[in-house]
Amino acid sequence: MKHFVGIVGNNWSGSRNRQLLQLMKRRYADQFDLTLLETGDLPLFSQDIETTPSPVVTAFRDQIAQADGIIIATAEHNHSIPTSLKNALDWCSRVVHPIDQQPVMLVGASLGPMGTVRAQMHLRQILDSPGIGARVLPSNEVLISFSGKQFTPEGDITNPATLAQLDLSTQAFMAFVG
Numbered sequence: 001m002k003h004f005v006g007i008v009g010n011n012w013s014g015s016r017n018r019q020l021l022q023l024m025k026r027r028y029a030d031q032f033d034l035t036l037l038e039t040g041d042l043p044l045f046s047q048d049i050e051t052t053p054s055p056v057v058t059a060f061r062d063q064i065a066q067a068d069g070i071i072i073a074t075a076e077h078n079h080s081i082p083t084s085l086k087n088a089l090d091w092c093s094r095v096v097h098p099i100d101q102q103p104v105m106l107v108g109a110s111l112g113p114m115g116t117v118r119a120q121m122h123l124r125q126i127l128d129s130p131g132i133g134a135r136v137l138p139s140n141e142v143l144i145s146f147s148g149k150q151f152t153p154e155g156d157i158t159n160p161a162t163l164a165q166l167d168l169s170t171q172a173f174m175a176f177v178g
């Protein structure tokens with residue numbers, strides 16, 4: 001059984017991207033276990049404190065380093081990734097590099113028609129930086145548009161096409177992780 005972490009790419013209680021990771025945890029429980037990591041709990045990165053990180057930062061990075069793979073669920077804020085996610089990635093790019101060479105799968109849900117495509121393009125660029133060095137699953141996109149209509153109040157997705165896209169990419173990620 002693989003052990004993955006799911007990075008919640010937004011920092012508010014109603015985030016559908018958190019619901020998306022919770023859905024993946026339930027839906028693929030026979031293939032991997034998934035520990036959700038909150039980006040909103042981390043202090044704002046500063047070089048003044050990069051060599052004296054708080055325990056919450058250390059725990060966040062340790063859980064990533066110990067995982068077999070990483071799933072990042074990003075929201076889209078002003079055509080890029082939310083601040084809390086960028087902050088988390090900055091913490092993972094200095095002094096220690098827990099994402100280096102780790103397999104990463106991207107998913108995202110947004111209210112509009114673009115399904116976080118602009119945020120995910122930025123995210124691929126960020127993850128390719130030398131301080132982060134992720135191995136991102138190529139040729140797969142999970143872009144959940146109109147998220148307000150896709151999720152039930154309980155956090156489920158019923159649209160078969162959305163679930164099929166998610167299943168296909170998840171299978172590709174399992175093969176990518178090896």
Ligand SMILES: Cc1cc2nc3c(=O)[nH]c(=O)nc-3n(C[C@H](O)[C@H](O)[C@H](O)COP(=O)(O)O)c2cc1C
Binds near residue numbers: 080109111112113
């Ligand atoms: C500050 C801010 C900026 C936003 N910018 C975008 C955007 O550029 N593109 C987009 O599709 N949605 C944008 N939205 C709407 C998000 O798609 C919406 O808040 C969505 O729910 C975010 O994912 P979440 O459910 O995980 O919070 C923005 C929302 C906020 C709060």
